[in-house]
Amino acid sequence: MMTKWRYLLALMLSLLLLACSHEQESTLTPTLMAAQKQFETVEQRDLHIAEMRTNHMNLLKHKRDRTVYQGIRTPKHSLNGCIDCHVPVPTVNKTVKHTDSEHFCMTCHVELAVKIDCFQCHADRPPVSEKAVKP
DSSP: HHHHHHHHHHHHHHHHHHHHHHHHHSSOOOOOOOOSSSOSSSHHHHHHHHHHHHHHHHHHHHHHHHHHOOOOOOSSSSSSHHHHHSSSSOOSSOOOOOOOOTTTHHHHHHTOOOOOOGGTTTTOOOOOOOOOOOO
């Protein structure tokens, strides 16, 4: 009789743990701001997302080293490309800065408790276009 209760208790605990782990798993990947530009195919987009989630810090670090130490400046893996695509263009009513929770970089970095030091030197938003300023 006692064995049945142990099995039942073990089953209930297992189901509870499974439910909790599934809920936690869905929150591990933060929701990013939608990109302003679109890829030609879904496959290109998915490859880009997978690459950035795993390697963006290394791409930016190596790009920084090539730019700062070797003087090589190319648009590939440029921080400007990230900002132009993922951060909304400033308008009269709203300018999203890197300290704002809805800034594309902050959505992951706050959750992971990673300090962003890129914007000590770099602009954290795309340049203002004349269309954005005029009502």
